[in-house]
Amino acid sequence: EVQLLESGGDLVQPGGSLRLSCAVSTFTFGSFHMNWVRRAPGKGLEWVSTIDASGVDTYYADSVRGRFTVSRDNSKNTLILQMNNLGAEDTAIYYCAKSGHCGAKCSSFDDWGQGTLVTVSS
Amino acid sequence: DIQLTQSPSFLSASVGDRIVITCRASQGISSYLAWYQQKPGKAPKLLIYSAFTLQDGAPSRFSGSGSGTEFTLTISSLQPEDFATYYCQQLDSFPITFGQGTRLEIK
Numbered sequence: 001e002v003q004l005l006e007s008g009g010d011l012v013q014p015g016g017s018l019r020l021s022c023a024v025s026t027f028t029f030g031s032f033h034m035n036w037v038r039r040a041p042g043k044g045l046e047w048v049s050t051i052d053a054s055g056v057d058t059y060y061a062d063s064v065r066g067r068f069t070v071s072r073d074n075s076k077n078t079l080i081l082q083m084n085n086l087g088a089e090d091t092a093i094y095y096c097a098k099s100g101h102c103g104a105k106c107s108s109f110d111d112w113g114q115g116t117l118v119t120v121s122s
Numbered sequence: 123d124i125q126l127t128q129s130p131s132f133l134s135a136s137v138g139d140r141i142v143i144t145c146r147a148s149q150g151i152s153s154y155l156a157w158y159q160q161k162p163g164k165a166p167k168l169l170i171y172s173a174f175t176l177q178d179g180a181p182s183r184f185s186g187s188g189s190g191t192e193f194t195l196t197i198s199s200l201q202p203e204d205f206a207t208y209y210c211q212q213l214d215s216f217p218i219t220f221g222q223g224t225r226l227e228i229k
Contacts, residue, residue: 035218037166045158045166045209047218059216095165106213108156108171115165 002026002111004096009116016086016120022079022096022113030054030074033099035109036081038092038118048094049081053102063089086120093117124148124212128221134229139200143224145193145210154214157186157195161206169208170195202228 003025012018022034036048049070050059058070069082079096094116097109125148135141145155153173158166168177170186173193183198197204205228210221 044207044223045160045211045220047211047220050216050218061217097166100168100171105154105215107154107175108168108177108213109158109166109211110168110171110177112165112167 002098004098004111004113006094006096006113006116009094009118011119011121012086013122014087014120017082017084018086018118020081020083020094020096020116020118022081024077024079024096024098026077029072029077033102033106034070034072034079035097035099036070036079037095037097037109037112038090039095039115040089040092043092046092050099051079083118086118088120091118091120123217124151124215124219126210126212126219126221128208128210128224130224131222132225132227134227135200136229137200137202141197141200141226143195143208143210143226145188145195145221147191147193147212150190151212151214153189154212155186155188155193156211156213157184158209158211159204159206160209166209200226 005023008020035050051070055072067085071080096113098111099106100108100110155173157170160166174186208224
């Protein structure tokens with residue numbers, strides 16, 4: 001089973017920045033698309049971003065596009081989410097998740113980290 | 123964007139009951155639908171992918187069906203550990219979207 005461990009969550013002021021990391025324990029990290037999903041307090045799951053296996057193609061939710069940047073370092077088995085210009089609406093637990101089988105499209109998010117808490121407040 | 127609407131949003135049931143949760147998509151998504159279970163303080167756990175394929179390790183009392191715009195998750199005989207929140211997710215197109223969730227509680 002693949003292990004995913006997020007880090008970097010913190011309390012940050014509105015307008016601030018934060019960098020989340022996700023360390024993935026598998027030697028085939030470079031074979032998988034990777035994702036970020038968040039859950040705000042009292043709300044449901046919200047997809048945030050996806051990056052393909054090579055790191056070339058990236059996708060974002062409208063709510064974060066232009067403020068968040070996803071990247072990966074396949075040599076270090078690490079997924080990154082750079083978050084800028086944070087607002088209260090970004091307060092959430094952020095999960096990294098590995099995509100399942102991907103043909104023309106992916107089938108699922110089959111492994112998840114335990115999440116890291118981001119709180120945006122003055 | 124493809125909207126997913128789950129029903130019901132809240133369900134009260136007893137151990138041993140058979141329950142069905144429905145997920146309706148605002149447009150056709152073929153079979154690019156997954157189901158997740160989330161318990162308080164825990165990460166989501168994949169149960170079903172490609173609409174009806176049981177994830178390795180998921181109990182066989184869980185089953186999925188449907189294609190196009192209407193999908194169901196069935197739990198054949200509720201166990202105490204099944205009381206949780208369930209989400210459907212479409213992966214047919216970006217932005218990927220989740221249903222609003224169905225909270226399953228013990229009656």
